[in-house]
Amino acid sequence: MNKSLLSVVIISSLIVVLNVSCGHQGKIDRLEYQLDSLKKAKDESDKSLSIITETMLDIEQTVSSIKEKRSIITVTRGESNKRKIKEDLDALDKRLQEDKQRLSHLQSLLNKSNKKNEELAAMVESLQEQIAQQSAEIAQLNEQLSLQNATIAKQSKQISTLESDLSTSQAQAAEASQLARETKSQLDATTEEMNKIYYAVGTRSELKQKGIMQGLSKVNISQSNRSAFATADKTNFTRIDLGGIFKKVLTGQPENSYEIEEGENGDVLVITNQAAFWQRSSYLVVRIK
Numbered sequence: 001m002n003k004s005l006l007s008v009v010i011i012s013s014l015i016v017v018l019n020v021s022c023g024h025q026g027k028i029d030r031l032e033y034q035l036d037s038l039k040k041a042k043d044e045s046d047k048s049l050s051i052i053t054e055t056m057l058d059i060e061q062t063v064s065s066i067k068e069k070r071s072i073i074t075v076t077r078g079e080s081n082k083r084k085i086k087e088d089l090d091a092l093d094k095r096l097q098e099d100k101q102r103l104s105h106l107q108s109l110l111n112k113s114n115k116k117n118e119e120l121a122a123m124v125e126s127l128q129e130q131i132a133q134q135s136a137e138i139a140q141l142n143e144q145l146s147l148q149n150a151t152i153a154k155q156s157k158q159i160s161t162l163e164s165d166l167s168t169s170q171a172q173a174a175e176a177s178q179l180a181r182e183t184k185s186q187l188d189a190t191t192e193e194m195n196k197i198y199y200a201v202g203t204r205s206e207l208k209q210k211g212i213m214q215g216l217s218k219v220n221i222s223q224s225n226r227s228a229f230a231t232a233d234k235t236n237f238t239r240i241d242l243g244g245i246f247k248k249v250l251t252g253q254p255e256n257s258y259e260i261e262e263g264e265n266g267d268v269l270v271i272t273n274q275a276a277f278w279q280r281s282s283y284l285v286v287r288i289k
Helices: 002-021 025-073 079-112 118-195 204-209 223-228
Strands: 196-202 230-233 239-241 246-249 258-263 266-271 283-288
Touching: 079 118, 118 196, 196 204, 204 283, 246 266, 266 283
Parallel strands: 196 283
Antiparallel strands: 196 230, 239 266, 246 283, 258 266
């Protein structure tokens, strides 16, 4: 650029000198033609330089944006964020292609020029190489983004499968827990029924009146007259206050499985051997005086 300007100044000076000292119009015309050519060449160089400068700034911004996207891709996780990065990369790639076309046009103009500017041509070639590098960088980032999306999709599927398995396990656990509660409830009911005993204490007339005793010593034990008996749990039923004088156990419990003691309000029947006492029957009828 400085050489062109210097040439313009020198030729202008020559025109002035020749015009004063000589009257050779033909020489002046040739010099003016050369001056116009140099001005035209300078205008073209300035225009080319402006295109190159603008393209360089655009590429610098693109490089900075690509570096920023690379750092974001390594830490981003959200699907919406990755979609936004993909859109940004596509926009950067489009801008690089526009720069590439601009430089290609400039290269064509330089090639057609009668006097090729080697410095501008070298700058154009350098910028074209940068554009190619950045296009490759964008392609690499897009591939990296795709790999991350594939990994996220795989992880999401695995999480979905785990959640489904967990939901199934929880349902099975809830079902098992419900079954365990029902089984325990049934077992408790069965155990309670197995440990339930029925007993009645009274004089002959009282027992007959309740329908428990018939005749002299026959005991009526059936489902129909269960309401005449009191109930208890044999595991903690160890003694009975008879409220009178003990006469006889009418239900056949072994005599060696219990004892009769005196109490404040009459005799007390004390069970000394639980297993033997309830072995024959879960009913107990005691007659008192």
